[in-house]
Amino acid sequence: MKTGTLEVARLVMARDLRLAFRKPSQLLQPLMFFMIVATLFPLTLTPEMSRLRDAAPGVLWVGALLSSLLALEFLFRDDAQDGTLEQFALSGQSLTWMLFAKTCTHWLLTGLPLALSAPVAAVGLGVPASAMWSVVASLALGGFALSLVGAISAGLTLGARRGGVLLSLLTLPLAVPILVFGADATQRAITGDAIAPPMYLLGAIAVLGVTLAPLAAAAAVRIGLE
Amino acid sequence: MLNVAGLHLWRGDRHVLRGVSFSASAGQCVLLTGKNGAGKTTLLRAIAGLLDPEEGQVSWRGAPAREARGDFHSDLAYLGHEAPLKGDLSGHENLRFLVGIRRAVTRAEVDAALARTGARTFSDRAVRLLSAGQRRRVALAGVLLSGASLWLLDEPTTNLDVDGQQLVSSLIDEQVSRGGIVVAAVHHPLSLTSGGLVSLELGAT
Numbered sequence: 136m137k138t139g140t141l142e143v144a145r146l147v148m149a150r151d152l153r154l155a156f157r158k159p160s161q162l163l164q165p166l167m168f169f170m171i172v173a174t175l176f177p178l179t180l181t182p183e184m185s186r187l188r189d190a191a192p193g194v195l196w197v198g199a200l201l202s203s204l205l206a207l208e209f210l211f212r213d214d215a216q217d218g219t220l221e222q223f224a225l226s227g228q229s230l231t232w233m234l235f236a237k238t239c240t241h242w243l244l245t246g247l248p249l250a251l252s253a254p255v256a257a258v259g260l261g262v263p264a265s266a267m268w269s270v271v272a273s274l275a276l277g278g279f280a281l282s283l284v285g286a287i288s289a290g291l292t293l294g295a296r297r298g299g300v301l302l303s304l305l306t307l308p309l310a311v312p313i314l315v316f317g318a319d320a321t322q323r324a325i326t327g328d329a330i331a332p333p334m335y336l337l338g339a340i341a342v343l344g345v346t347l348a349p350l351a352a353a354a355a356v357r358i359g360l361e
Numbered sequence: 362m363l364n365v366a367g368l369h370l371w372r373g374d375r376h377v378l379r380g381v382s383f384s385a386s387a388g389q390c391v392l393l394t395g396k397n398g399a400g401k402t403t404l405l406r407a408i409a410g411l412l413d414p415e416e417g418q419v420s421w422r423g424a425p426a427r428e429a430r431g432d433f434h435s436d437l438a439y440l441g442h443e444a445p446l447k448g449d450l451s452g453h454e455n456l457r458f459l460v461g462i463r464r465a466v467t468r469a470e471v472d473a474a475l476a477r478t479g480a481r482t483f484s485d486r487a488v489r490l491l492s493a494g495q496r497r498r499v500a501l502a503g504v505l506l507s508g509a510s511l512w513l514l515d516e517p518t519t520n521l522d523v524d525g526q527q528l529v530s531s532l533i534d535e536q537v538s539r540g541g542i543v544v545a546a547v548h549h550p551l552s553l554t555s556g557g558l559v560s561l562e563l564g565a566t
Contacts, residue, residue, distance in 0.1 A: 136465055137435060143462050150450070150458045157449040218445035219459075225409060226462045227435030233462070361412055 143228050144236040151240040161209055162244055169202040169249055173256030184261040191260035192321035196314055198256075199249055199274055200281065204303050206245040207285040210237070211356060215293050221360055234356065235349035238286045246278025262325055269324030276337045277317035283344030284309045286352040293359025313340055362386055363408075363511060363542055368417035370400075370407055377403045378414065381563070385542045387510075389557040390533055393546040399564030401546035402442070405513045408544065409439045421511070435463060438509035440517060444500035448489030452480060452499035455488060460506045474502040478528060493520040498528075505532060512536055514545040527552070 138146075155162050176194045177187055211234075214220040223233050253274050254267045262270060288305035292298030320333040363385045370378040377400040385391050393401045406412045408419050410426060410433070419426040426433040446455045453471060460466045475481045480498040483491060488499065497520050504512060512533075518526045530551045533543050537555040545551075 138462055138464055142465075146458055146461050150447075150454075153454070154447060154449055217447060218441060218443050219447060221411065221439070221441065222445045222459055223462075224411065225434050225437060225439050227431050227433075227437075228462055229431070 138228070140229070140232060143233060147233050147236040148240045148243075151237060152244070155240075155244050162248075165202040165206040165245055166248055166252060168205055169198045170252065170256060172198040172201070173253075174259055177259050187259075187261040188325055191257065191262050191325060192318040194260060195253060195257060195270065195274070195321060196277070196318040199253075199278065199317075200310055200314055202249060203246065203278060203281045203285065204306060206241070207282075207289050207302060207306065208299055210241050210282075210286060210289040211293055211359075212289075212298070215356075215359065220293075220356065224357060224360060229353075230356065231349045231353040234286060234290070234352045235345075238282050238349065238352070241286075242279050242282040246282055247275060250274035250278055262321075265327070266321075266324035269330045270321055273317050273320035273324070273330065273334060273337065276334065276341060277313050277320075280313045280337060280341040280344050281306075281310055283341065283348040284313070286348050287355060290352040290355030290359060293356060294361070313337065316340070362422055363544070364420045365408060366418050366420070368404070368407055368414045368419070370403060370412060370414045372403065378407065378417075378563075380417070381561075382417075383559065383561050385544065385559065387540040387542065388537050388555075389559060390537050390543040390545070390553060390555065391559045391561055392551070393544065393561050393563060394548075395563035401563055402515050404563065405439070405441075405515050405544065405546060409437060409513055410434070411439075436509050437511045437513065438504045438507040439513045440500055440504050441515045442519070444488075444493075444496040445503075446488045446496055446499060449487055451487055452484035452491070452496075452502075455499065456484075456503050456506060459503050463507055466506060470506065471502075474506045475499070477505060478502040478532075479524070494522060494525060497521055498525065501529070501532065510541045512541065512543045512545075514543065516546055516548060518547070518549060518551070530554075 173194055180186055180190060211220060224230050250271050253270055257270050285306050288302050291305060292302045295301050316333040316336045320330045323330045366382050368378045368381040381404055383391060393404060395401055407414050410430060421433045456471050472481060475484045478498045478501045480502055483495055488496060517529045530553055534553055534555045536543050537557060
């Protein structure tokens with residue numbers, strides 16, 4: 136009997152989680168990068184809390200974006216190299232759906248831990264405690280959108296020998312709206328304004344990503360496998 | 362059941378497949394032979410749908426394979442040069458996943474298939490610790506478990522010892538006698554006992 140759609144997603148996610156926990160260094164690297172950027176920044180600026188607070192949204196979001204670019208390289212590359220991605224494509228199941236499951240797992244392993252660890256970095260940047268939940272929520276939602284958008288570029292650069300730079304170049308233009316609205320949400324949280332407007336926009340980008348990015352990623356991966 | 366008609370395929374500026382045509386019905390084994398670079402792997406990948414031919418068509422059970430891709434792929438098992446296994450998972454875990462995304466499979470079934478290909482003794486070790494031949498045995502168990510009617514095997518005996526080569530021959534024989542189809546690229550002759558053997562030499566211009 137053919138495996139059901141949900142079971143396929145569960146198997147893909149369980150496999151990727153298991154692999155990640157067997158090789159944790161690959162996971163920790165982007166997170167470490169983010170923490171280093173965010174903690175070094177205050178050392179280079181004047182230790183005036185109001186100054187740091189102004190810079191906080193930019194530092195957090197640029198750090199998160201660069202760290203997610205670092206993590207995107209591993210999204211499909213290993214699976215393409217050892218031939219398992221080929222077996223995804225030949226399994227008779229929807230490649231779109233399987234890549235969506237993979238992308239969600241990727242977010243669980245990179246975007247979510249980053250968002251959850253952001254308060255540690257944010258404290259050093261003078262972000263008030265009342266804004267922490269909003270900072271975490273905006274980074275989590277923005278990170279999800281970044282993973283989805285990045286999946287397209289990760290698929291497109293599979294065939295390229297040195298895909299890293301190309302991956303960044305392809306992802307950045309698509310990531311700019313996420314960066315702008317995400318930083319705006321964080322800024323509003325710090326000043327105590329309502330964060331709903333930029334959060335809705337981030338949510339809209341994420342929804343658009345959920346509907347379109349897996350399709351585009353699957354098409355890109357099929358080309359990359361040739 | 363499998364019909365390949367007039368496949369033309371270019372790789373860069375090389376015209377690799379120049380109008381390859383053949384067909385195979387249930388219970389037949391097609392052996393692809395030819396020099397290195399004759400296009401054996403290319404042909405297998407084109408049949409599987411991993412490469413798009415410039416011209417020509419692959420049909421399966423009377424329907425173009427490209428249009429009914431999902432159905433075609435659930436009926437197909439492809440084993441390339443490298444065993445498609447994750448190095449950090451054990452052979453057993455790899456198969457539970459690879460077969461699991463196709464059909465429901467139990468632990469006992471996986472163990473039985475691993476025993477059949479002589480991989481049971483090392484199937485709990487991480488694949489990266491296995492030799493190339495051992496990996497191939499694990500991957501062959503995956504092909505066996507897939508339950509697919511069409512097997513596409515790219516040099517299935519590579520890295521295998523004499524026993525292993527014998528194993529591949531008997532697996533192919535069994536598949537053919539079950540009414541399946543095997544298309545295999547080979548360098549060394551296989552000692553097949555089944556009828557329905559077709560040989561196709563590529564690059565013989």
